[in-house]
Amino acid sequence: MSEQPGLSYAAAGVDIDAAHQAMKGVAAMVRxxxxxxxxxxxxxxxxLYRVPRDAKQPVLVASTDGVGTKLKVAFMAGRHGTVGEDxxxxxxxxxxxxxxxPLFFLDYVGVGKLEPGVVEELxxxxxxxxxxNGCALLGxxxxxxxxxYTAGEYDLAGTIVGMVEEDRVxxxxxxxxxxAIVAVASNGLHTNGYSLARRIVFDRMGLGVDDAFPEEEGSVADVLLRVHKSYLRSLYPLIEAGRIRGLAHITGGGLVDNVPRILPDGAAARFDLSSWTVPSVFRVLRREGGVARDEMFRAFNMGVxxxxxxxxxxxxxxxRDLAAAGETAWIAGEIVPGARDVILSGE
Incomplete structure (x- = not known):
């Protein structure tokens, strides 16, 4: 029986030298x-991160998330430089x-094979x-x-840690x-609803990433890969001033599932759908996918x-203050007596 050659980690598919080289490429970015x-x-x-010295009664707030199937669009387009911002x-x-x-952030990239430049882009x-956002990429x-992972694909996730004074939570x-409920505009899908959006755009509509997106300026990749906005700069001064009583990030589940998370017992949120024009990207998805209104408001942020x-x-x-900070904002509804749910009216 002939002897088989000895195995190595690289032969098994893990290239430690390539990983070290990739880390050299990101060191300056981290610093x-x-x-x-x-x-x-x-x-x-x-x-290692020091709790800021001026903190009096600091409460640490942590969250972990991923980019989800928006990554599939990045793979198709060969664009990897924006999903990290998302x-x-x-x-x-x-x-x-x-x-x-935010104080600091930790990221995780899982890949099948390290491709030159991709990790650096991420x-x-x-x-x-x-x-x-003024936070440290700590590691x-x-x-x-x-x-x-399938060749050419990866997963991207991260954990953030921030701080708030206990009496300001x-x-x-x-x-x-x-x-009143003040809506602050999104700039697109952000990072939610992509499993449905991809089915509509690529399967139902038959578009490719380089094709023009109907009723929008730019290609399918341009529209679907718009960076999820951060609202820190515009909203934090209002939070510090004690002018906001509750705040909901409209992610997966849309207005319907996210707003009730901040409502106390005995309160419901009524949105007047006539108070804003739903952005064209969502109108196209609804029309081309034949998606019911209520399903749209659970799958997507619908412009909020x-x-x-x-x-x-x-x-x-x-x-007015949000507009001065560069946001599009409007009074979209009100809090009414109810059972911690969302009422959509006016369409």
Whole structure:
């Protein structure tokens, strides 16, 4: 019987040298996100971060999420530089709704085989998102796992940790019937609804990523890969000033499932659908997919990225201040007596 050659990790599909080379490429990006409270360098077993010295009663707020099947569009288009921003901004918004500012972020990339430049593109987006939101990219993990992922595909996830003073936690308890709901516009699908959107666009409509998207400027890839917005810069000053009683990030489940998460017992949210024009991307998806209205409002954000509950007398001023901060905002509804649900009216 002939002897078989000895095996190596590289022969089994894991190239440690390629991983080291990729990490050299991202080191400068990671360093560019450091804040004064970052205490460790890339390569440590764990990231070190000091709780800000001026904190009085700090409460840490943490959240973990992924980009979901939006990644499938990135694979098809060969564009990997924006999904990292999607990830950071989504997580920033998720802790912002509880009044927290981000401190640091950790990312995870799982791939079947490390492709030259792809990890660097992914991390460049994460680092760009961290810099824009003032948080440190404290560390992360890149795992090469043959046979776990289809060639050319990867998964991307991350964890954010932020801080809020205990007496400033937003938990919705201050919400009362009579309060106004101010909607803050999204710029597209953000990171939700892509399983349905892909079925409509690629299967029903037969479009490719380089084709023009109907009623929109740009290609299918341009429209579907728009970066999920961060609302930190525009909303945090209002939170600090105590002008927001509750805040909902409109992600998977849409207005219908996300707004009730912040409502106290005895309160419901009524949205006036005539108060805004649903963006064309959602109108096209609804028409071409034959999707029912209620299904659209559960699968997609329908043009609302954040819903802020504010005292009615301050609603107009909040809208003006958000506009001055560069947002499109409007009074979209009100809090009414009810059973912690959402009422869609006016269409």
């Amino acid at each position: 560019s996100t450091a804040t004064p409270d970052t205490l460790s360098e890339l390569g440590s077993f764990g990231g 990830l950071v901004n989504h997580c920033v918004n998720d802790i912002l709704v509880q009044g927290a500012k 991390v460049s987006g994460v680092a760009r998102g961290c810099r824009a 992360g993990e890149t795992a090469e796992m043959p046979d776990m 937003l938990d919705g308890r201050a919400i009362r019937p009579g309060d 990225g954040m819903a802020a509950v504010v005292p009615a007398p301050d609603a107009d001023a909040v809208v």
